[in-house]
Amino acid sequence: MKSKFLAFLGSAVLTAGVANAGGYQANLQGQKQIGMGHAGTGLALDQSSIFFNPGALAHLRQNGIQLGISALNSKIAYRESSGGVAESQTDNPLGTPFQVYASYGAAESPLRFGIGVYTPYGSTVNWGSTWQGRFGLNELTLQAIYIQPTVSYRITDKLGVGAGLIVSIGSVNLQRSVPLTDENGNEGRIELDGKSKTGIGFNAGVYFQPTEKLSLGLTYRSKVDAKVEDGDIILQIPDAAPVRAQFKGDKFNATLPLPANLTLGLGYKATDKLTLALDVQRVEWSAYESLRFDFNDVIGGQTSSEAQRQYEDSYIYRLGAQYVLSDIMTLRAGAYYDQSPVEDGYLTPETPDSDSRGVSVGLTLKLSEKVDLDASFLYVNKKERTDDASKSNGVAGTFKSVAYIPGVGVNYKF
């Protein structure tokens, strides 16, 4: 089991895609919840409570392990500012955000331990090196993996609390064209590539079930700073001495905040078969004020580059339903509305964000007493957005994003 687990981790391409959530957050942390519009903070569905609400974990009766993965297909279209004809579309690689959760506790113990490994933040966009905005961005890959050992305690049958330590690792790779053309007509390129230092944060939650029908959850995940130190700067520029003198740096430092989240969830068991879930999630994006790179020597004549982002805190509203069709099949559906944290004037091609709408379906098939299978499908449609990018050093124009995200998960209970 252990070796299979590692093989699974190793084979996953650890990237998420930009088009599924505000900013560079990737809300794809549990296959059951994805099927319900990613609502689940107020429910105790399975081991993914480690992410959704550590306070609910101790209300799960069984031990288990869960593996899930989504296939994130995102596409973004760009159209230049009014008056022109140029259009472009990203050629993003398939993102594969994944989730692994395992929990263990003695049968009648109120205490339960768990560990989660998941990818809450990430972004991969590839605009290529010929589009109009290439001097702003060719390609960006951001990855963050959270590893979260967790403990949960069931105070009473109605109340549970839990907390987890977050250890984050990740990386960033940013490529853009440099407006210098060499003798053969090739444009310059700069690539910033680095791994982030280990970041530390926490996840805590409370689960409260006042009646048979009603359950409530409140969870807070702290901000984690993804710090890159001594990242590599890779340059492809003309050799002429006056140009080289402007590009002497080969290392960079940068910090990207992975913002805090506060989520309030509500579960309502309308009938034996039908469960409804409602989540309101606040994302503290205001932590992302600017994207700054500090260089060890001049790059483009400057020892640092800073572009304003000034994100604002945003809310996501989620609604989901689960219906137990039969002993072996449970169906789900959901929807959410996700406010963009990006204010006017600050749109960038890294995350050409706008208010987005997600609709999802999902199911669980019980293959045996010990094994069941989850599947989900989420469609995300972001509102078309036109921005002059006057404050962000971005690329002026109109952006439109959609994403198609099928996912599967397997649960093993013991």
Next chain:
Amino acid sequence: MKNILHKLGAVAFLSSSLLFTGCDPEFEDDRTFSAGSLDLTKYVAVGNSLTAGYQDNGLSLEGQLNSYPNMLANQFSFVGGGGFTQPLFSLEQRNGTGYLRLTGFTSTGSPITTTVNTELAVRGLGADGKTPLLTKFTGAINNFGVPGIRVADINTPGYGLNNPQGFNPYFERLLPDNSFTTYLQKVSTSAPTFFSLWLGNNDVLGYATAGGFAGSITATSTFETNYTAMVNALSANNTEGIVATIPDVRAVPFFTTVGPTFKASLPAAVPAVVVLTKNTPTRKVVLKSDIKSAAGGTVLFTLTSAPYLPLVGTPTGKYWRDLAKSQSPTNPNAALQQYLAAFQIDTTKMFGLSGENPFPSALVLDNDEQAEIATATTAFNTFIKAQATSKNLAVFDAFEFFNRIQTGFALNGVNYSPAFITGNLFSLDGVHPTQRGYAIIANEMIRAINTKYGSTIPTIDVTQFRAVQIP
């Protein structure tokens, strides 16, 4: 179990079919572009080197393909524009007249340029013994851009005739042998439905780039008569079009690049330089503080003065020997003696610092010369705009545009300014735009046309055109 797998298969199928069909994001509105009331089926471009696509001190196939008229025609094609034929050089002769390439930098950071002289479109030497004849193109054309042509030249019979007194080889290549056809006559047969007219730069520019030493500024009366004749010919059937004004030539890198460096290099003990003015032996003293730089001053030094500026203060006649060689390849020595006598030069004296060996007029644009140029430019532009008003034509105010961009601007994440090489707008000759610069100008023209005629011709993605190539 079988039932489950069946259902699973259905889900997988549903997912994958959604994945691979209709996946692309779509914009709410389709863009619509329209020519409005314009008829763009036959666009004709009239002008000089700018219209021909000249850059880097030469005309090549690449420059022709990236001429602003060709860019405009391409944008017109979105709204019903017809074909656009240019007198292109062949692929085998793609380097045309030859042109400058940036091949390096000196230890002090000054650019080193080299002339490309392979794959030329030169078919021989003209009857004047010095003008290279270019491979002919005598078919019908839409781009009538002739490098070097002035408004003063459009009515001159034999302007394109290969004759010993001199001629324009760019016009000669567009005509049959022994033709006395004038430029105006040639253009008049084109019958456009839409035209662009950007003439007049050379009526001041030739004089300016020659530092007031050679050429002359066209008389305003001649300019007005000829310009009117050209506008009348083009707009004969109430044809719509766009005219462009003449930029302030003093603001191009050709005049602004080397002066500041030279000024800074003069030792404190040297308070002034001695220069010749116009095509006369008259000397003028130019105070160091009068040389134009960011700190002030007005006197301009041409880009072509760069090789001679380091010689200031040494006894040399290099400039005059070079001039004699280029003007009289067959008998340079006689020419040299004529120059030295005419301008009373003693090459044993300190070049540029002594009254006996002054700095050549051709390499410096002094205040008197600049005043003449400014006056003429204003007069010509006033007339061009008045003609546009009377014929209901759009105007690209190049004078206003080039003044507006003096402080630089950013577009698509690229900085632009009139700085030599680094400003991205001007090619290596310091006068003509880069391809990117031409594209930016073409967009200005499109906006002027759209504003004037209510059309919605799409603008150009200027990032698809290059600026200066750096080794």
